Amino acid sequence: MNKRAKSIIVYTLLILGSILMIFPFIWMVSTSLKTPLEVYSLSIIPDNPTFENYRRIFQDTLFGKWFINSLIIAVLTTISVAFFDTLVGYIIAKFQFIGKTIIFIAILSTLMVPTEMLIIPWYLMSSEFGWTDNYWGLLFPGLMTGFGVFLMKQFMQSIPDDLLDAARVDGLGEFKIFWKIAIPQVWPAISALCIFTFLSNWNAFLWPLIVLESPEIFTLPVGLSYFASGEFESRWELIMAGATITALPLILVFFFLQKHIIKGITLTGMK
Structure with missing residues:
Protein backbone atom coordinates (compact mmCIF):
# COMPACT_ATOMS: atom_id res chain seq x y z
CA MET A 1 0.00 0.00 0.00
CA PHE A 51 -36.05 30.28 18.96
CA GLU A 52 -39.17 30.14 21.09
CA ASN A 53 -37.64 27.33 23.16
CA TYR A 54 -34.78 29.59 24.23
CA ARG A 55 -37.16 32.37 25.18
CA ARG A 56 -39.27 29.98 27.23
CA ILE A 57 -36.45 28.54 29.33
CA PHE A 58 -35.43 32.03 30.40
CA GLN A 59 -39.00 33.18 30.90
CA ASP A 60 -40.47 30.12 32.63
CA THR A 61 -37.45 28.96 34.68
CA LEU A 62 -34.50 30.33 36.67
CA PHE A 63 -32.10 29.47 33.87
CA GLY A 64 -30.57 32.95 33.74
CA LYS A 65 -29.86 32.80 37.48
CA TRP A 66 -28.33 29.34 37.13
CA PHE A 67 -26.08 30.60 34.36
CA ILE A 68 -24.84 33.49 36.52
CA ASN A 69 -24.28 31.15 39.48
CA SER A 70 -22.14 28.81 37.38
CA LEU A 71 -20.17 31.74 35.96
CA ILE A 72 -19.49 33.19 39.42
CA ILE A 73 -18.36 29.85 40.85
CA ALA A 74 -16.17 28.96 37.86
CA VAL A 75 -14.49 32.39 37.70
CA LEU A 76 -13.85 32.75 41.44
CA THR A 77 -12.51 29.20 41.73
CA THR A 78 -10.25 29.71 38.73
CA ILE A 79 -8.80 32.92 40.18
CA SER A 80 -8.20 31.25 43.55
CA VAL A 81 -6.56 28.17 42.05
CA ALA A 82 -4.36 30.24 39.73
CA PHE A 83 -3.04 32.38 42.60
CA PHE A 84 -2.74 29.98 45.53
CA ASP A 85 -1.60 26.90 43.60
CA THR A 86 1.05 28.96 41.83
CA LEU A 87 2.20 30.51 45.11
CA VAL A 88 2.41 27.16 46.91
CA GLY A 89 4.16 25.59 43.93
CA TYR A 90 6.71 28.41 43.97
CA ILE A 91 7.37 28.05 47.70
CA ILE A 92 7.84 24.29 47.50
CA ALA A 93 10.07 24.55 44.43
CA LYS A 94 12.30 27.43 45.50
CA PHE A 95 12.51 27.43 49.30
CA GLN A 96 14.17 25.03 51.71
CA PHE A 97 12.40 24.40 55.01
CA ILE A 98 11.80 21.57 57.45
CA GLY A 99 9.04 19.22 56.37
CA LYS A 100 8.90 20.39 52.75
CA THR A 101 9.03 16.87 51.34
CA ILE A 102 6.35 15.63 53.75
CA ILE A 103 4.06 18.53 52.84
CA PHE A 104 4.53 17.91 49.13
CA ILE A 105 3.83 14.18 49.52
CA ALA A 106 0.70 15.02 51.53
CA ILE A 107 -0.48 17.30 48.71
CA LEU A 108 0.22 14.62 46.11
CA SER A 109 -1.67 12.05 48.17
CA THR A 110 -4.87 14.06 47.69
CA LEU A 111 -4.71 13.16 44.00
CA MET A 112 -5.14 9.50 44.92
CA VAL A 113 -8.39 10.01 46.83
CA PRO A 114 -11.56 9.78 44.70
CA THR A 115 -13.85 12.79 44.94
CA GLU A 116 -16.72 10.54 45.98
CA MET A 117 -14.85 9.65 49.20
CA LEU A 118 -14.53 13.32 50.12
CA ILE A 119 -18.20 14.16 49.72
CA ILE A 120 -19.21 13.11 53.27
CA PRO A 121 -16.36 15.02 55.05
CA TRP A 122 -17.08 18.07 52.88
CA TYR A 123 -20.77 17.93 53.69
CA LEU A 124 -20.20 17.50 57.44
CA MET A 125 -17.80 20.43 57.37
CA SER A 126 -20.29 22.54 55.40
CA SER A 127 -23.08 21.71 57.85
CA GLU A 128 -20.88 22.51 60.86
CA PHE A 129 -19.93 25.96 59.55
CA GLY A 130 -23.28 26.80 57.95
CA TRP A 131 -21.97 26.64 54.40
CA THR A 132 -24.74 24.51 52.91
CA ASP A 133 -26.95 26.04 50.27
CA ASN A 134 -24.73 29.06 49.60
CA TYR A 135 -21.84 30.16 47.39
CA TRP A 136 -19.17 29.44 50.00
CA GLY A 137 -20.28 25.83 50.27
CA LEU A 138 -19.83 25.50 46.50
CA LEU A 139 -16.48 27.25 46.46
CA PHE A 140 -14.38 25.91 49.32
CA PRO A 141 -13.58 22.37 48.00
CA GLY A 142 -12.03 23.79 44.83
CA LEU A 143 -10.21 26.90 46.04
CA MET A 144 -6.93 24.96 45.91
CA THR A 145 -6.08 21.73 44.11
CA GLY A 146 -3.34 19.18 44.54
CA PHE A 147 -2.96 18.86 40.78
CA GLY A 148 -2.43 22.61 40.40
CA VAL A 149 0.23 22.70 43.12
CA PHE A 150 2.04 19.73 41.56
CA LEU A 151 1.88 21.24 38.07
CA MET A 152 3.13 24.67 39.13
CA LYS A 153 5.86 23.21 41.34
CA GLN A 154 7.23 21.31 38.37
CA PHE A 155 7.31 24.43 36.22
CA MET A 156 8.73 26.64 38.96
CA GLN A 157 11.69 24.29 39.26
CA SER A 158 12.67 25.23 35.70
CA ILE A 159 13.26 28.88 36.71
CA PRO A 160 17.01 29.49 37.27
CA ASP A 161 17.86 30.22 40.91
CA ASP A 162 20.42 32.78 39.71
CA LEU A 163 17.60 34.87 38.24
CA LEU A 164 15.79 34.98 41.57
CA ASP A 165 19.03 35.69 43.48
CA ALA A 166 19.75 38.60 41.15
CA ALA A 167 16.32 40.05 41.95
CA ARG A 168 17.03 39.71 45.68
CA VAL A 169 20.34 41.52 45.24
CA ASP A 170 18.46 44.33 43.50
CA GLY A 171 16.31 44.70 46.60
CA LEU A 172 13.04 43.04 45.57
CA GLY A 173 11.01 41.40 48.32
CA GLU A 174 10.05 37.75 48.07
CA PHE A 175 6.47 38.40 47.03
CA LYS A 176 7.55 40.87 44.32
CA ILE A 177 10.03 38.29 43.05
CA PHE A 178 7.21 35.78 42.84
CA TRP A 179 4.84 38.26 41.17
CA LYS A 180 7.20 40.06 38.78
CA ILE A 181 9.84 37.42 38.04
CA ALA A 182 8.45 33.93 38.58
CA ILE A 183 4.90 34.29 37.24
CA PRO A 184 5.91 35.66 33.80
CA GLN A 185 8.26 32.69 33.40
CA VAL A 186 5.48 30.13 33.85
CA TRP A 187 2.56 31.99 32.28
CA PRO A 188 1.78 29.21 29.72
CA ALA A 189 1.34 26.73 32.57
CA ILE A 190 -0.87 29.15 34.52
CA SER A 191 -3.03 29.69 31.43
CA ALA A 192 -3.47 25.94 30.99
CA LEU A 193 -4.31 25.52 34.68
CA CYS A 194 -6.92 28.30 34.48
CA ILE A 195 -8.59 26.72 31.45
CA PHE A 196 -8.75 23.25 33.00
CA THR A 197 -10.06 24.66 36.30
CA PHE A 198 -12.77 26.74 34.62
CA LEU A 199 -13.99 23.82 32.51
CA SER A 200 -13.99 21.46 35.48
CA ASN A 201 -16.00 23.80 37.71
CA TRP A 202 -18.41 24.76 34.95
CA ASN A 203 -19.27 21.07 34.49
CA ALA A 204 -19.27 20.17 38.22
CA PHE A 205 -22.41 18.26 39.16
CA LEU A 206 -22.05 15.87 42.13
CA TRP A 207 -20.94 18.29 44.86
CA PRO A 208 -23.34 21.13 43.87
CA LEU A 209 -26.17 18.58 43.74
CA ILE A 210 -25.48 17.52 47.33
CA VAL A 211 -24.71 20.87 48.97
CA LEU A 212 -27.47 22.94 47.34
CA GLU A 213 -31.16 22.90 48.18
CA SER A 214 -32.67 26.16 46.89
CA PRO A 215 -33.35 26.34 43.12
CA GLU A 216 -32.28 30.00 43.16
CA ILE A 217 -28.66 29.05 43.83
CA PHE A 218 -28.39 26.00 41.55
CA THR A 219 -25.56 25.88 39.04
CA LEU A 220 -26.30 25.04 35.41
CA PRO A 221 -25.66 21.26 35.55
CA VAL A 222 -27.84 20.89 38.66
CA GLY A 223 -30.44 23.28 37.31
CA LEU A 224 -30.60 21.45 34.01
CA SER A 225 -31.10 18.14 35.86
CA TYR A 226 -33.83 19.72 37.99
CA PHE A 227 -35.32 21.23 34.86
CA ALA A 228 -35.35 17.86 33.05
CA SER A 229 -36.90 15.98 36.00
CA GLY A 230 -39.60 18.54 36.72
CA GLU A 231 -42.56 19.87 34.78
CA PHE A 232 -40.61 19.93 31.51
CA GLU A 233 -39.37 16.33 31.64
CA SER A 234 -41.15 15.41 28.39
CA ARG A 235 -40.39 18.70 26.61
CA TRP A 236 -37.18 17.65 24.89
CA GLU A 237 -37.03 20.78 22.75
CA LEU A 238 -36.80 22.90 25.92
CA ILE A 239 -34.30 20.56 27.58
CA MET A 240 -32.08 20.61 24.49
CA ALA A 241 -32.24 24.40 24.36
CA GLY A 242 -31.00 24.50 27.95
CA ALA A 243 -28.25 21.98 27.19
CA THR A 244 -27.14 24.04 24.18
CA ILE A 245 -26.79 27.19 26.27
CA THR A 246 -24.91 25.22 28.93
CA ALA A 247 -22.42 23.95 26.34
CA LEU A 248 -21.96 27.31 24.61
CA PRO A 249 -19.37 28.81 27.03
CA LEU A 250 -17.26 25.64 26.80
CA ILE A 251 -17.34 25.84 23.01
CA LEU A 252 -16.32 29.51 23.10
CA VAL A 253 -13.48 28.77 25.53
CA PHE A 254 -12.15 26.03 23.29
CA PHE A 255 -12.63 28.09 20.11
CA PHE A 256 -10.69 31.11 21.37
CA LEU A 257 -8.17 29.32 23.60
CA GLN A 258 -7.59 26.07 21.76
CA LYS A 259 -3.89 26.86 21.25
CA HIS A 260 -3.45 27.33 25.00
CA ILE A 261 -5.40 24.13 25.73
CA ILE A 262 -3.26 22.08 23.34
CA LYS A 263 -0.07 23.69 24.61
CA GLY A 264 -1.14 23.09 28.21
CA ILE A 265 -1.79 19.41 27.55
CA THR A 266 1.60 19.13 25.83
CA LEU A 267 3.45 20.93 28.62
CA THR A 268 1.68 18.90 31.30
CA GLY A 269 2.71 15.70 29.57
CA MET A 270 6.31 16.88 29.26
CA LYS A 271 6.50 17.81 32.95
Whole structure:
Protein backbone atom coordinates (compact mmCIF):
# COMPACT_ATOMS: atom_id res chain seq x y z
CA MET A 1 0.00 0.00 0.00
CA ASN A 2 1.51 3.30 -1.09
CA LYS A 3 1.72 6.46 1.03
CA ARG A 4 -1.22 8.16 -0.74
CA ALA A 5 -3.55 5.24 -0.05
CA LYS A 6 -2.56 5.19 3.63
CA SER A 7 -3.26 8.92 3.89
CA ILE A 8 -6.70 8.47 2.33
CA ILE A 9 -7.58 5.70 4.79
CA VAL A 10 -6.33 7.69 7.78
CA TYR A 11 -8.22 10.86 6.80
CA THR A 12 -11.36 8.88 6.04
CA LEU A 13 -11.28 7.29 9.49
CA LEU A 14 -10.64 10.69 11.10
CA ILE A 15 -13.58 12.25 9.25
CA LEU A 16 -15.90 9.40 10.23
CA GLY A 17 -14.74 9.64 13.83
CA SER A 18 -15.30 13.41 13.83
CA ILE A 19 -18.83 12.96 12.49
CA LEU A 20 -19.61 10.44 15.23
CA MET A 21 -18.25 12.81 17.86
CA ILE A 22 -20.14 15.94 16.75
CA PHE A 23 -23.40 14.26 15.71
CA PRO A 24 -24.92 14.30 19.26
CA PHE A 25 -24.16 18.00 19.51
CA ILE A 26 -25.71 18.70 16.09
CA TRP A 27 -28.80 16.71 17.09
CA MET A 28 -29.02 18.67 20.37
CA VAL A 29 -28.92 22.03 18.59
CA SER A 30 -31.36 20.80 15.95
CA THR A 31 -33.84 19.59 18.57
CA SER A 32 -33.60 22.90 20.43
CA LEU A 33 -34.87 24.66 17.29
CA LYS A 34 -37.82 22.32 16.70
CA THR A 35 -41.46 22.71 17.62
CA PRO A 36 -43.03 20.10 19.96
CA LEU A 37 -44.58 18.33 16.95
CA GLU A 38 -41.20 17.96 15.22
CA VAL A 39 -39.17 16.70 18.18
CA TYR A 40 -39.60 13.00 17.37
CA SER A 41 -39.01 13.38 13.64
CA LEU A 42 -35.77 11.96 12.25
CA SER A 43 -34.89 15.06 10.24
CA ILE A 44 -31.81 16.93 11.37
CA ILE A 45 -32.87 20.24 9.83
CA PRO A 46 -36.13 21.54 11.40
CA ASP A 47 -38.96 22.32 8.98
CA ASN A 48 -39.89 25.42 10.96
CA PRO A 49 -36.87 26.52 13.04
CA THR A 50 -37.83 28.57 16.07
CA PHE A 51 -36.05 30.28 18.96
CA GLU A 52 -39.17 30.14 21.09
CA ASN A 53 -37.64 27.33 23.16
CA TYR A 54 -34.78 29.59 24.23
CA ARG A 55 -37.16 32.37 25.18
CA ARG A 56 -39.27 29.98 27.23
CA ILE A 57 -36.45 28.54 29.33
CA PHE A 58 -35.43 32.03 30.40
CA GLN A 59 -39.00 33.18 30.90
CA ASP A 60 -40.47 30.12 32.63
CA THR A 61 -37.45 28.96 34.68
CA LEU A 62 -34.50 30.33 36.67
CA PHE A 63 -32.10 29.47 33.87
CA GLY A 64 -30.57 32.95 33.74
CA LYS A 65 -29.86 32.80 37.48
CA TRP A 66 -28.33 29.34 37.13
CA PHE A 67 -26.08 30.60 34.36
CA ILE A 68 -24.84 33.49 36.52
CA ASN A 69 -24.28 31.15 39.48
CA SER A 70 -22.14 28.81 37.38
CA LEU A 71 -20.17 31.74 35.96
CA ILE A 72 -19.49 33.19 39.42
CA ILE A 73 -18.36 29.85 40.85
CA ALA A 74 -16.17 28.96 37.86
CA VAL A 75 -14.49 32.39 37.70
CA LEU A 76 -13.85 32.75 41.44
CA THR A 77 -12.51 29.20 41.73
CA THR A 78 -10.25 29.71 38.73
CA ILE A 79 -8.80 32.92 40.18
CA SER A 80 -8.20 31.25 43.55
CA VAL A 81 -6.56 28.17 42.05
CA ALA A 82 -4.36 30.24 39.73
CA PHE A 83 -3.04 32.38 42.60
CA PHE A 84 -2.74 29.98 45.53
CA ASP A 85 -1.60 26.90 43.60
CA THR A 86 1.05 28.96 41.83
CA LEU A 87 2.20 30.51 45.11
CA VAL A 88 2.41 27.16 46.91
CA GLY A 89 4.16 25.59 43.93
CA TYR A 90 6.71 28.41 43.97
CA ILE A 91 7.37 28.05 47.70
CA ILE A 92 7.84 24.29 47.50
CA ALA A 93 10.07 24.55 44.43
CA LYS A 94 12.30 27.43 45.50
CA PHE A 95 12.51 27.43 49.30
CA GLN A 96 14.17 25.03 51.71
CA PHE A 97 12.40 24.40 55.01
CA ILE A 98 11.80 21.57 57.45
CA GLY A 99 9.04 19.22 56.37
CA LYS A 100 8.90 20.39 52.75
CA THR A 101 9.03 16.87 51.34
CA ILE A 102 6.35 15.63 53.75
CA ILE A 103 4.06 18.53 52.84
CA PHE A 104 4.53 17.91 49.13
CA ILE A 105 3.83 14.18 49.52
CA ALA A 106 0.70 15.02 51.53
CA ILE A 107 -0.48 17.30 48.71
CA LEU A 108 0.22 14.62 46.11
CA SER A 109 -1.67 12.05 48.17
CA THR A 110 -4.87 14.06 47.69
CA LEU A 111 -4.71 13.16 44.00
CA MET A 112 -5.14 9.50 44.92
CA VAL A 113 -8.39 10.01 46.83
CA PRO A 114 -11.56 9.78 44.70
CA THR A 115 -13.85 12.79 44.94
CA GLU A 116 -16.72 10.54 45.98
CA MET A 117 -14.85 9.65 49.20
CA LEU A 118 -14.53 13.32 50.12
CA ILE A 119 -18.20 14.16 49.72
CA ILE A 120 -19.21 13.11 53.27
CA PRO A 121 -16.36 15.02 55.05
CA TRP A 122 -17.08 18.07 52.88
CA TYR A 123 -20.77 17.93 53.69
CA LEU A 124 -20.20 17.50 57.44
CA MET A 125 -17.80 20.43 57.37
CA SER A 126 -20.29 22.54 55.40
CA SER A 127 -23.08 21.71 57.85
CA GLU A 128 -20.88 22.51 60.86
CA PHE A 129 -19.93 25.96 59.55
CA GLY A 130 -23.28 26.80 57.95
CA TRP A 131 -21.97 26.64 54.40
CA THR A 132 -24.74 24.51 52.91
CA ASP A 133 -26.95 26.04 50.27
CA ASN A 134 -24.73 29.06 49.60
CA TYR A 135 -21.84 30.16 47.39
CA TRP A 136 -19.17 29.44 50.00
CA GLY A 137 -20.28 25.83 50.27
CA LEU A 138 -19.83 25.50 46.50
CA LEU A 139 -16.48 27.25 46.46
CA PHE A 140 -14.38 25.91 49.32
CA PRO A 141 -13.58 22.37 48.00
CA GLY A 142 -12.03 23.79 44.83
CA LEU A 143 -10.21 26.90 46.04
CA MET A 144 -6.93 24.96 45.91
CA THR A 145 -6.08 21.73 44.11
CA GLY A 146 -3.34 19.18 44.54
CA PHE A 147 -2.96 18.86 40.78
CA GLY A 148 -2.43 22.61 40.40
CA VAL A 149 0.23 22.70 43.12
CA PHE A 150 2.04 19.73 41.56
CA LEU A 151 1.88 21.24 38.07
CA MET A 152 3.13 24.67 39.13
CA LYS A 153 5.86 23.21 41.34
CA GLN A 154 7.23 21.31 38.37
CA PHE A 155 7.31 24.43 36.22
CA MET A 156 8.73 26.64 38.96
CA GLN A 157 11.69 24.29 39.26
CA SER A 158 12.67 25.23 35.70
CA ILE A 159 13.26 28.88 36.71
CA PRO A 160 17.01 29.49 37.27
CA ASP A 161 17.86 30.22 40.91
CA ASP A 162 20.42 32.78 39.71
CA LEU A 163 17.60 34.87 38.24
CA LEU A 164 15.79 34.98 41.57
CA ASP A 165 19.03 35.69 43.48
CA ALA A 166 19.75 38.60 41.15
CA ALA A 167 16.32 40.05 41.95
CA ARG A 168 17.03 39.71 45.68
CA VAL A 169 20.34 41.52 45.24
CA ASP A 170 18.46 44.33 43.50
CA GLY A 171 16.31 44.70 46.60
CA LEU A 172 13.04 43.04 45.57
CA GLY A 173 11.01 41.40 48.32
CA GLU A 174 10.05 37.75 48.07
CA PHE A 175 6.47 38.40 47.03
CA LYS A 176 7.55 40.87 44.32
CA ILE A 177 10.03 38.29 43.05
CA PHE A 178 7.21 35.78 42.84
CA TRP A 179 4.84 38.26 41.17
CA LYS A 180 7.20 40.06 38.78
CA ILE A 181 9.84 37.42 38.04
CA ALA A 182 8.45 33.93 38.58
CA ILE A 183 4.90 34.29 37.24
CA PRO A 184 5.91 35.66 33.80
CA GLN A 185 8.26 32.69 33.40
CA VAL A 186 5.48 30.13 33.85
CA TRP A 187 2.56 31.99 32.28
CA PRO A 188 1.78 29.21 29.72
CA ALA A 189 1.34 26.73 32.57
CA ILE A 190 -0.87 29.15 34.52
CA SER A 191 -3.03 29.69 31.43
CA ALA A 192 -3.47 25.94 30.99
CA LEU A 193 -4.31 25.52 34.68
CA CYS A 194 -6.92 28.30 34.48
CA ILE A 195 -8.59 26.72 31.45
CA PHE A 196 -8.75 23.25 33.00
CA THR A 197 -10.06 24.66 36.30
CA PHE A 198 -12.77 26.74 34.62
CA LEU A 199 -13.99 23.82 32.51
CA SER A 200 -13.99 21.46 35.48
CA ASN A 201 -16.00 23.80 37.71
CA TRP A 202 -18.41 24.76 34.95
CA ASN A 203 -19.27 21.07 34.49
CA ALA A 204 -19.27 20.17 38.22
CA PHE A 205 -22.41 18.26 39.16
CA LEU A 206 -22.05 15.87 42.13
CA TRP A 207 -20.94 18.29 44.86
CA PRO A 208 -23.34 21.13 43.87
CA LEU A 209 -26.17 18.58 43.74
CA ILE A 210 -25.48 17.52 47.33
CA VAL A 211 -24.71 20.87 48.97
CA LEU A 212 -27.47 22.94 47.34
CA GLU A 213 -31.16 22.90 48.18
CA SER A 214 -32.67 26.16 46.89
CA PRO A 215 -33.35 26.34 43.12
CA GLU A 216 -32.28 30.00 43.16
CA ILE A 217 -28.66 29.05 43.83
CA PHE A 218 -28.39 26.00 41.55
CA THR A 219 -25.56 25.88 39.04
CA LEU A 220 -26.30 25.04 35.41
CA PRO A 221 -25.66 21.26 35.55
CA VAL A 222 -27.84 20.89 38.66
CA GLY A 223 -30.44 23.28 37.31
CA LEU A 224 -30.60 21.45 34.01
CA SER A 225 -31.10 18.14 35.86
CA TYR A 226 -33.83 19.72 37.99
CA PHE A 227 -35.32 21.23 34.86
CA ALA A 228 -35.35 17.86 33.05
CA SER A 229 -36.90 15.98 36.00
CA GLY A 230 -39.60 18.54 36.72
CA GLU A 231 -42.56 19.87 34.78
CA PHE A 232 -40.61 19.93 31.51
CA GLU A 233 -39.37 16.33 31.64
CA SER A 234 -41.15 15.41 28.39
CA ARG A 235 -40.39 18.70 26.61
CA TRP A 236 -37.18 17.65 24.89
CA GLU A 237 -37.03 20.78 22.75
CA LEU A 238 -36.80 22.90 25.92
CA ILE A 239 -34.30 20.56 27.58
CA MET A 240 -32.08 20.61 24.49
CA ALA A 241 -32.24 24.40 24.36
CA GLY A 242 -31.00 24.50 27.95
CA ALA A 243 -28.25 21.98 27.19
CA THR A 244 -27.14 24.04 24.18
CA ILE A 245 -26.79 27.19 26.27
CA THR A 246 -24.91 25.22 28.93
CA ALA A 247 -22.42 23.95 26.34
CA LEU A 248 -21.96 27.31 24.61
CA PRO A 249 -19.37 28.81 27.03
CA LEU A 250 -17.26 25.64 26.80
CA ILE A 251 -17.34 25.84 23.01
CA LEU A 252 -16.32 29.51 23.10
CA VAL A 253 -13.48 28.77 25.53
CA PHE A 254 -12.15 26.03 23.29
CA PHE A 255 -12.63 28.09 20.11
CA PHE A 256 -10.69 31.11 21.37
CA LEU A 257 -8.17 29.32 23.60
CA GLN A 258 -7.59 26.07 21.76
CA LYS A 259 -3.89 26.86 21.25
CA HIS A 260 -3.45 27.33 25.00
CA ILE A 261 -5.40 24.13 25.73
CA ILE A 262 -3.26 22.08 23.34
CA LYS A 263 -0.07 23.69 24.61
CA GLY A 264 -1.14 23.09 28.21
CA ILE A 265 -1.79 19.41 27.55
CA THR A 266 1.60 19.13 25.83
CA LEU A 267 3.45 20.93 28.62
CA THR A 268 1.68 18.90 31.30
CA GLY A 269 2.71 15.70 29.57
CA MET A 270 6.31 16.88 29.26
CA LYS A 271 6.50 17.81 32.95
